[in-house]
Amino acid sequence: MSNLKIRIAERAADIPHAAWSAFAEPGHPFLNGDFLRIVEEQGVAIPEAGWQPLHLVASEDDAIVGLLPLYLKSHSHGDFIYDWSWKAVWERFGHRYYPRLISGLPYTPVGGPRLLVARDAADGAAVRNALIGVAKGIVEENGFSTWHVALASPADVEALQTAGLLVSHDVQYHWSDxxxxxxxxxxxxxxxxxxxxxxxxxxxxxxxxxxxxxxxxxxxxxxxxxxxxxxxxxxxxxxxxxxxxxxxxxxxxxxxxxxxxxxxxxxxxxxxxxxxxxxxxxxxxxxxxxxxxxxxxxxxxxxxxxxxxxxxxxxxxTRFEPGAGGEHKISRGFTPQVVCSAHWIPDPEMRRLIAPHLERQKAGVAAWQDDARSHLPFRKPETGIA
Incomplete structure (x- = not known):
């Protein structure tokens, strides 16, 4: 895709509404061109509040073919990465942790696609990889500590991991019909x-x-x-x-x-x-x-x-996602589901420190999920117990 170009939009409103609607899931309440625009216009996600919009827009022959919601953040509130302890690690080694980049939904722990690619793009993988490459480049060119992709879809996690990002794991509780x-x-x-x-x-x-x-x-x-x-x-x-x-x-x-x-x-x-x-x-x-x-x-x-x-x-x-956390949801029929985020850490030393932690976290989350499932309220069909 030799004609592929990527620019930065400093407001969600600068991206045509039709592009958000064409790339996101139909009827989605957050990735639709409205939610991000409104939370930015209403002062929720603006630089003064620690959220500087730097949304990436990929175009080919003047047609938008990809989007990546992106913010430069000066704190860890409201993005559900849970990386407060990382700041201390960075500072212990003489590095500054904030600001760092985040791709996600402000104050909204809802998983889903973050690398938004046009369904009719000639080479969707190339668009996705280009967006990833530019985001990584922004981190390295500006000396930022990290880029985090919060609660990404499985397809995005796979692409991000292939591009060298580390993956963290967490549990949410979802209801299914x-x-x-x-x-x-x-x-x-x-x-x-x-x-x-x-x-x-x-x-x-x-x-x-x-x-x-x-x-x-x-x-x-x-x-x-x-x-x-x-x-x-x-x-x-x-x-x-x-x-x-x-x-x-x-x-x-x-x-x-x-x-x-x-x-x-x-x-x-x-x-x-x-x-x-x-x-x-x-x-x-x-x-x-x-x-x-x-x-x-x-x-x-x-x-x-x-x-x-x-x-x-x-x-x-068919689904109900009542938000982050809350083990009390288990006894009311909300099943533990593993959700993932991805993290680009350009500094080799810091990457070596964080990678084993994320591997241990993965094992712990899997064990927690197995234990939590044993406390669900549903009848056991194999025993017929009522």
Whole structure:
């Protein structure tokens, strides 16, 4: 592909919306030309917040054939690489760790393609390799410590590993529809004891007297977002963390994404007292943010898990990814899944230090996945135990 050229776009909005839509999964709520544009325009992912956009755009004969979301970051918050300890290692050897490059979705632990290539590209592998090569070059030419590709798809991980990147492993907990039909059918797949526990949790939430509502982004007025945002922010305030998304950002996402945003609320009369904010693609629901103004027994499980599963079953979605972490998801039927990220470390000494750590991590994650699977609530078909 002798005519292939790669440029840097300093804003997602500088890349034609049609290119994002053509390269990403249809209906995806994040890689669609809207999400990244809005979080940048609303100050969530901008240089002043530690996210400098440097998106790579590959073109051939003036036609865009590839994209790579890319940010220069001055911290490790909100990218789900979990590399806080790496900074100390770099400094111990006299190196500066920040800034470093990251390809991923700001404050969004959702896996998927990062090397976006046009389906009709004459040589998709060449486009992918060119994007990788330019990203590696930016690191080396500027003396940056690393380039991380967060939660990449298996195909991307393979290409990145072939290009010399190291791979890290982590576990998330995902729900999949096995033809359950409805929530009652889903519970029938549980052992009797686990089924009783879920029913008890749902009953306690119902007995609170709160009214559960499920709406899409386009159904929520701009005047409602201050109250919903206050609930979201309360979770971060409780743990001394920063709530990255502002009220106007949520309102813009809701108005633009419409049905691709799903909001579950628990209401005391007309006042929302808890919210679970999710997004959806054509086949997957993504749980993102929870907040409540007071503690109500089992309401978190109801809004963040059970309502989401019920939504998937009613709307024909086959997957539910409720976010990073949370071993308590296992007993509610979320299966441990290994997710991978890739890391370019140009310094040979630092690479030799990190590589064995990642190999040990891989073995530990595999062992954790095996153990976690043994705690799933489902009946054991081989024994017929109910």
């Amino acid at each position: 096995a033809g359950f039909g409805d929530f009652g059918g889903y519970l029938q797949s549980f052992s009797a004891e686990k089924r009783r526990k879920v029913r008890a949790e749902r009953r306690r939430a119902a007995e609170s007297g709160l009214r559960i509502a499920v709406r899409h982004g386009g159904e929520i007025g701009a005047h409602e977002w201050p109250a919903l945002h206050a609930l979201y922010k309360s979770t971060f305030d409780r743990f001394g963390n920063h709530a990255a998304f502002g009220t106007e950002c949520f309102a813009a996402l809701a108005a633009t994404l419409g049905d691709r945003m799903v909001v579950f609320t628990a209401n005391d009369g007309n006042v929302p007292v808890a919210v679970s904010l999710c997004f959806r693609s054509n086949d997957t629901l993504y749980g993102r943010y929870w907040g409540a103004s007071r503690h109500i027994d089992s309401l978190h499980f109801e809004l963040c898990f059970y309502q989401g599963i019920d939504y998937c079953l009613r709307h024909g979605l």
